[in-house]
Amino acid sequence: MSAAVHALELQGVSRSFGALKALMDINMKVGPGERRAVLGANGAGKTTLFNAITGDFPPTAGRIRYFGEDITGLPAHERIRRGLRRTYQSSQLFHGLTVLENLFLAVRGVSRARFSFRRPGRNDPAMEAAEEMMDTVRMSHLAHTSVSELAHGQQRQLEIGMALAGAPRFILFDEPAAGLSSAERTELVAMLRNLPEHIGYIIIEHDLDVALRVVSYCTIMHNGAIFKEGRPDEIEQDPEVQRIYLGSGHG
C-alpha cells in the first residue's frame, strides 16, 4: 500500500433528508492510525457524517474511500468486515445476552463462521478473542452478567469493547464519554490513548477535556459543513471557535 493512501478519504460528501441538507460537500482526509476529533454544536451533522461513513445512511452525493477502496456503494456490514467500526450515541447492545455473549457476537460477526449451530468450546478462537476484549475494557468480572443489569457507564464501556472486537482498523466513536462519571472519563482517556498505534479513529465528543487529549487533529463542523480544522491547541486558542462552540470561559 502506498504512503499516500488514506485510511479515510471523503470527497464532496453530502446527505439530504428531503429538503434538509444535513451534510454539505464534506472533504476530509484521515491518515492510517490518525486520531481526529469532529466537534460542533448539536445538529452540526457530526453523527450524520458517521452514518454516511458506515453506510447506515449512505451519502446522496460524493465518494468515500477507505484505505484506497471506494466503499460509497457498499452495505454497512461489508464496511464492518473491512475493519471499519463505530460506537453509537446511545448504547446499541443486546440486552437479553450477557457481556461475554455480546462481545462473542461482535467477534463472530466479522469472522467467516457467522452462521453456526455448534456451541463454541473454550478453545474457540472467537471466544478467546471475546475474553481478551473483556480484559481490555476491564469487564472480565461481569462476563456472565446480563447487559440489562449493567450500569450506564458499564454499558458505554461494553459499547467500546464491541467496536474494538475483531481486528478493527478504523473506529468512529460517537460521544463515548456521554453519561460517564469523572473517574470513568479518566479511564476512557487512558484506554483511547493505549489503543494499538495502527488503529485510527474519529471521535465525536462534547467533553473537550476528553476529546482534545486523545486526538492530534480537530475538525469543527457547523450546519452540515466543515467550519475549521487544526491541531487541538490551535482549536482551543481560536477565538472564533471559542466564541461559537466552546464558550468563552473554556481553557
Place this chain on the structure above:
Amino acid sequence: MASVIEETPRESDGVLARLVRPVRWYHLVIALVLLVFPFVSTGFWTVQIAAQTFILGTIALSLMLLAGYGGMVSLSQLTIAGLAGYMVAVFGGASGGLGMFWPPIVAIPLAILIATAFATLVGALSVRTEGIYTIMITLAVGMAFYFFVLQNREIFNAFNGFAGLRPPPVLGINWRQPEYFYFLSLTVAAFGYFLVLYLSRAPFGLALQAVRDNPRRMRALGFNIQAHRIAAHALAGFIAALGGVLMVWLNTQISPGSVGLGPLISILIIAILGGILHPIGPFIGALIFVLLDNFAMQLIGGDRFNTVIGLMFLLIVLFSPDGVLGLWKMARERLKASKKPSADW
C-alpha cells in the same frame, strides 16, 4: 441468565463429566416421574393427558423458539403441524383425497420435509415484517390453509378430512398402545426441548436473540439477519411438523377443524401461559391447557372451557408477562430476598 461459558464444558473434562455437570437433583426427579408415569397411571392419563401435553408442548415449543428467541410471533405454527399431519394421511394411504399408499418410511419423512419447506417459505414471506404485521401475515397463511383444505377434495378430502390414521407398526411394536405412544411422544418432545436448549447458546441461537434485541446493531456487526430469521422459521417448522405427525396419530383423524382459528390461537395461549422465554414454558402451558380441556367440563359445565382458559390466560399475563415460569421466577426471587440477612443492624 446462563451464558455460553457457564454452559460450555471444559475441553479437558471427560465426556461423562461434561454431560452430567448441568444435571440437578430435580432433573433426576422429573426424569424418574416421566419414566415411571405410564406404568402407574391409566391409559386415559397416559395418552389423553401426558402424550397430548408432549405433542401440544412440542408444537408450542416451535412458537417459543420463534417468539421467545427471535421476537417473531407466528400464528401459523399449528398450520405447519397440520400440514405435516395431512401429508402423513395423503402419502400414507388414508382413504379419500389423493390416497398415495406409500410406505411409512417414505411418507413420514416426506411429510416432515414438505411441512418444513412450507415453514421456510412462510418465514421468507414474513421476516420482512415486524410485530403486529408478522402476526397478521402468519394468521393469513393459517386461514388460507384452513379454507384451502376445507374446499379441496382432490388432495385434502375437503371437510371430511381423513380418519383411521394410526402410527405404523415398526419393529413389531403397536405404537397405539398407551405406553408405547407415551414414550414415542416423550422422545419427540425431549428431542425438541434439548435441541432448542442447545441452540439457545450456540452462535445461531445467540445471533437470533441478538436480532430480537437490536436488529440494526446485528446488521452493523456483519450478520445476515434475514437468513437467521428464515433459518429459525425452518427449524421451528421442523419441530412443529414432528408434533403434527404425532397429533394426527393421537387423534386418529385430521380435518379442517384441526387447523382452524381456534386451534391456531390455542398454541399461542399455551406458549404464553407457560412462559415464552424458556423451552420448558410451552410444556408447562400445554399441561395446564390439557388439564383444563379435559376437566373444566366436569367442574363448571360443558361449554365453559373457553371462559376458563380465557380467565386463566388473563390472570397469568396480568401478574406475569412471562407466564407460569415468570410467576415461579418471581416467587424464587422473593424467597431469596427474604432469606438474605438485613443490612440494618
